[in-house]
Amino acid sequence: xxxxxxxxxxxxxxxxxxxxxxxxxxxxxxxxxxxxxxxxxxxxxxxxxxxxxxxxxxxxxxxxxxxxxxxxxxxxxxxxxxxxxxxxxxxxxxxxxxxxxxxxxxxxxxxxxx
Amino acid sequence: xxxxxxxxxxxxxxxxxxxxxxxxxxxxxxxxxxxxxxxxxxxxxxxxxxxxxxxxxxxxxxxxxxxxxxxxxxxxxxxxxxxxxxxxxxxxxxxxxxxxxxxxxxxxxxxxx
Numbered sequence: 001x002x003x004x005x006x007x008x009x010x011x012x013x014x015x016x017x018x019x020x021x022x023x024x025x026x027x028x029x030x031x032x033x034x035x036x037x038x039x040x041x042x043x044x045x046x047x048x049x050x051x052x053x054x055x056x057x058x059x060x061x062x063x064x065x066x067x068x069x070x071x072x073x074x075x076x077x078x079x080x081x082x083x084x085x086x087x088x089x090x091x092x093x094x095x096x097x098x099x100x101x102x103x104x105x106x107x108x109x110x111x112x113x114x
Numbered sequence: 115x116x117x118x119x120x121x122x123x124x125x126x127x128x129x130x131x132x133x134x135x136x137x138x139x140x141x142x143x144x145x146x147x148x149x150x151x152x153x154x155x156x157x158x159x160x161x162x163x164x165x166x167x168x169x170x171x172x173x174x175x176x177x178x179x180x181x182x183x184x185x186x187x188x189x190x191x192x193x194x195x196x197x198x199x200x201x202x203x204x205x206x207x208x209x210x211x212x213x214x215x216x217x218x219x220x221x222x223x224x225x226x227x
Contacts, residue, residue, distance in 0.1 A: 033214065043158070043203060045214040056214060091157055093215075101146050101165070101207055103215060107157040 002026045004106035006092050012112045013082055021077045021109045023092030030096040032075045033103060034067065036060070036088040043091065049075065082113045116141045120204050120218035127194055128226050135189040135221045137178075137204035145206040147171075147180055147187040148215070152201040161189075161202070196225045 005024045013019050025032050034046040047057040049067055066078045075094075079086055089110050093103040121136040139145065149161040149171070162171030167182035176191045187204060204218040 035215070042219045043205075043215075043217040045216070048214055058214075093158075102148075102160060102163065103207075104160070105150075105158040 004092055004094055004104050006090075006106035006109050008109060009107065010110045010112070012114065015084055015113055016081050019079050019082055019111065021079075021090050021092075021111070023075045023077075023106055024073050025075055025092065025094030026096070026104055027073070028096060029094035029104075031055075031094060031103075032067075032069070033093040033095075034077045035091045035093065035105075037091065037108075038085075038088045046077070079111075082111075084113050087111060087113045116145065116206060116208065116216045118204050118206055118216055118218035120202075120221050123201075123220070124222040124224060126224045126226065129196055130193045131225075133189070133191040133194045133198075133223070135202055135204075135223070137187045137189065137218060139185050139187065139204075139206050141185075141206055141208065143208060144182075145208055147178070148205045148207075149176070149178055149187070149189050150203040150205060150217075152203065152220070154200070158203065194223075194225050196227050199223060199225045 007022045032049040035043050037043045045058050047061045048055045064080050068076050089108045091108045092106040095103045117140045119138050146165045148163045150158045151161045152158050162173040164171040164180035170179045178187050178189045201220045201222050203220045205215045
């Protein structure tokens with residue numbers, strides 16, 4: 001069964017450093033998403049991406065964040081200058097095809113900012 | 115804006131007990147409704163969904179009915195197992211196209227043998 005994959009599973013970084021979180025969505029999907037979950041809190045939407053551009057973003061997704069689909073398979077989230085409050089689990093999701101409103105999630109990347 | 119409210123957790127039950135996790139929503143129009151489950155150390159998995167009023171989603175013995183009149187989508191299971199221990203999230207998307215999921219705060223369920 002096709003699945004969304006994410007790398008790395010855990011990333012530790014120093015405050016102020018740049019990080020790139022990587023995702024490989026399901027191959028025939030066209031819509032891509034990033035969510036985050038701060039420990040013990042609800043899952044929050046960050047951004048959605050379709051047709052090589054951002055279709056919607058939340059207030060959390062400020063200028064420090066960017067997304068890219070650098071090739072036909074990867075979908076990345078970059079945080080330019082990490083802050084302590086960026087520590088969270090980051091989930092990638094994709095949807096498309098006949099079940100366009102059903103999002104499939106990856107296992108997540110746990111980001112720890114020290 | 116759109117929002118989802120779930121019953122406060124954590125919920126602790128004995129094996130074979132009946133489960134209800136309440137979920138209500140606020141949305142413009144007619145959203146699609148979902149229950150996602152997060153097992154310890156894992157990502158989110160879709161458990162079930164309903165896309166229009168009076169639809170019943172079901173999977174693995176879990177059920178939820180889309181109630182437009184009460185704006186609810188309560189999750190139920192007749193006989194829970196230890197393996198059902200997880201965090202359960204109610205969520206919605208607007209019906210128009212593939213857009214963001216709006217999640218409730220999650221309910222941690224623990225089933226004791």
